[in-house]
Amino acid sequence: MASVLYTYASPQAFYPLAGRMIPWFAWAAAILALAGLYVGFFVAPTDATQGEAYRIIFLHVPAAWMSMFIYVVMAGWAGLGLVLNTRLSGMMASALAPTGAMFTFLALWSGALWGRPTWGTYWVWDARLTSELILLFLYLGFIALKEAIEDPRRADRASAVLALVGVVNIPIIYFSVQWWNTLHQGASVSFTAAPKMAATMLAGMLLMVFAAWMYSIAVSLARVRAIILERERDAAWVREAIA
Amino acid sequence: MLEAKALACERGGRRLFGGISIALEPGALVRVRGPNGSGKTSLLRILAGLTRPAEGEVRWRGAPIAELAEAYGAEMLFLGHAPGVKAELTAAENLAFALRLAGIAAGEREVREALARWGVGAQAGLPARVLSEGQRRRVALARLALASRVPLWLLDEPFAALDEDGVGLLRERLATHLAAGGMAVLTSHQEIALAARRVHTVALGA
Amino acid sequence: MLRGFTLTLARDMRLALRRKGDAANVLLFFVIVASLFPLGTGAEPGPLRAIGAGVVWVCALLASLLSLPRLFAADLADGTLEQMLVSAQPLGALVAGKIAAHWLTTGLPLALVAPLLGLQYGLPTDALAVLLASVLLGSPVLSLLGAAGAALTLGVRGAGVLAGILVLPLCVPALVFGAGAVAATLSALDPAPHLSLLGAFLAVSFVLGLWASCAALRVALD
Numbered sequence: 301m302a303s304v305l306y307t308y309a310s311p312q313a314f315y316p317l318a319g320r321m322i323p324w325f326a327w328a329a330a331i332l333a334l335a336g337l338y339v340g341f342f343v344a345p346t347d348a349t350q351g352e353a354y355r356i357i358f359l360h361v362p363a364a365w366m367s368m369f370i371y372v373v374m375a376g377w378a379g380l381g382l383v384l385n386t387r388l389s390g391m392m393a394s395a396l397a398p399t400g401a402m403f404t405f406l407a408l409w410s411g412a413l414w415g416r417p418t419w420g421t422y423w424v425w426d427a428r429l430t431s432e433l434i435l436l437f438l439y440l441g442f443i444a445l446k447e448a449i450e451d452p453r454r455a456d457r458a459s460a461v462l463a464l465v466g467v468v469n470i471p472i473i474y475f476s477v478q479w480w481n482t483l484h485q486g487a488s489v490s491f492t493a494a495p496k497m498a499a500t501m502l503a504g505m506l507l508m509v510f511a512a513w514m515y516s517i518a519v520s521l522a523r524v525r526a527i528i529l530e531r532e533r534d535a536a537w538v539r540e541a542i543a
Numbered sequence: 544m545l546e547a548k549a550l551a552c553e554r555g556g557r558r559l560f561g562g563i564s565i566a567l568e569p570g571a572l573v574r575v576r577g578p579n580g581s582g583k584t585s586l587l588r589i590l591a592g593l594t595r596p597a598e599g600e601v602r603w604r605g606a607p608i609a610e611l612a613e614a615y616g617a618e619m620l621f622l623g624h625a626p627g628v629k630a631e632l633t634a635a636e637n638l639a640f641a642l643r644l645a646g647i648a649a650g651e652r653e654v655r656e657a658l659a660r661w662g663v664g665a666q667a668g669l670p671a672r673v674l675s676e677g678q679r680r681r682v683a684l685a686r687l688a689l690a691s692r693v694p695l696w697l698l699d700e701p702f703a704a705l706d707e708d709g710v711g712l713l714r715e716r717l718a719t720h721l722a723a724g725g726m727a728v729l730t731s732h733q734e735i736a737l738a739a740r741r742v743h744t745v746a747l748g749a
Numbered sequence: 750m751l752r753g754f755t756l757t758l759a760r761d762m763r764l765a766l767r768r769k770g771d772a773a774n775v776l777l778f779f780v781i782v783a784s785l786f787p788l789g790t791g792a793e794p795g796p797l798r799a800i801g802a803g804v805v806w807v808c809a810l811l812a813s814l815l816s817l818p819r820l821f822a823a824d825l826a827d828g829t830l831e832q833m834l835v836s837a838q839p840l841g842a843l844v845a846g847k848i849a850a851h852w853l854t855t856g857l858p859l860a861l862v863a864p865l866l867g868l869q870y871g872l873p874t875d876a877l878a879v880l881l882a883s884v885l886l887g888s889p890v891l892s893l894l895g896a897a898g899a900a901l902t903l904g905v906r907g908a909g910v911l912a913g914i915l916v917l918p919l920c921v922p923a924l925v926f927g928a929g930a931v932a933a934t935l936s937a938l939d940p941a942p943h944l945s946l947l948g949a950f951l952a953v954s955f956v957l958g959l960w961a962s963c964a965a966l967r968v969a970l971d
Contacts, residue, residue: 382964385595434918434921437914437917437918438918438919440914441914441915441918444911444914444915445901445902445905445911445915448902448905448906448907448911449905450555451555452556454968454969454971457968457971458901458965458968458969461897461901461961461964461965461968462901462915462961464961465894465897465919465957465961466919468953468957469919469922469953469957472922472950472953473918473919473921473922475922476921476922476925476926476946476950477921477925479925479926479929479946480925480929483929483932483933531556534556534557591835592834592835593831593834593835593970593971594970594971595971612839612840613836613837613838613839613840616835616836616837616838617837619835621831621832621835623828623831623832624828625826625827625828625831626827626828627827627828627829627831627832628827628828629764629823629827629829630827631764631767631768632760632763632764632767636763640756640760641832643752643756643838644756644832644833644836644837644838644843645832645836645837646836646837646838647837
């Protein structure tokens, strides 16, 4: 069983497989994103209270969802690598981290741009925004630790430990920030008073969520291919592949 | 007792060695030889359970050492490059701590006797900071005097930084340990004659 | 199990006694940083009282972080850490002993000094008592998660700053519950729920920090 898994998880076997999968996911991402943006900008009605500014949720919500989801997937890969000692798992975790950090940043950025017309300020210490900010710190810590350790195998294992600590801690951080937010109310406006959604708004958002999914997979696969090449550059099959 | 099968070691993407098998029975000695950078220390660290081998596994009394954890630690004594001697603690405190870490029960008197046997008895109350390199090495090696009941000794370059007298002491101690049915694996690049019922040699980097 | 714990605890306490300066410096840093805030923010009693607990907490976080790089690095350099990993005692017990010694030499003094700094910020007596309790309960979290950060960055260049980047976000709940307890007292609310949550987080941190420290040490010495 373990050996079967090991062959599937061997970078050499995965490299061409990933190469074949990338175009499918990339095209799916492009088509879904175009459809989602069309629905979002031309079909969905103007919101009664927020006007046109609300349309940023077509970017903001998928980004926020992906940012949290990718961290969990990343920690899953990292944990798998730690337990089974498979090389590919650590590479997958490395490949996911920048995408996760990018979505986290995008969620914060779009949140700020949304906050300006809605609340009159770019930043409020809202519970969700604050948690998202801390999530960004966790991603950056993960990447920084990976970068700082020279030996890639050691870097994989050390950052896997960090990712697992992070994934256990994230719900607690989220809870604590909400707790803090209720204690210091007044300064913040809650996101939970979201506008009632029309069916087309929901459809546009879901399309964009799926597009973000496909994009994440395509980009992570492309990145993992690069990591495989870099780490296995001394292997004979890599020399043949790039010759 | 100690069995290593088809061990391989990679460091920084470079393969240091592969296909190393070792079987150690009571009274036997293994000498690991090879030029600098051939992986002698890495092999010893794999046998100690510090480093995970790229391939193969190490078993002690039939069980993988990774599963035994501290139970293996109680039956094995590892002495690495660094002597594990704290500069702020006295020689006696250092030895007492090292012994307890290794699970060897020893009173204050036995600690002083062991230090005396290794020629650092007069320095027992001095902080290790003021000791010479060779004296620190002796403080570290002094735990061997009380480690008769620990069957397996893994010694990395134990003769380094020792004077002639120290080399003699260590040879003698190793001989009695092996004669009493103990086992030892040691790395050294010097040629030092050692008395043992059976001596295996593992040559790396050939 | 207990033998391993007391072994490293006693040794690290003895080492700390022989270099008292280290622990004293951490404390001094804590006091200095906390005393700088009023110079930057102005000394009106109202705002000072409002930020007091938070400032003391953040300073405690930073001070305790500052003492982290030493935690395992010295033992790595002289080979003791290696001996701990091949020891007859369980690694978890040995590491727990070291963390306990770290708390006794940094966290506990920080907690005892915290009410004094609270006075500088004009906190009333009941709030000072809650501040003491919250730092007492919260500083072990910093030692536990900090140990994990120190172990993860062991032997890495720029370990000190990196450990901070890794550990500080994870300590957010301790900060929120700890400073929150004092804030609750100031607004005449019951601080008990905050302190209970802080205690619960301490329990989680104990498991998480100890596991991560041991796992990271094994990785670092591999």
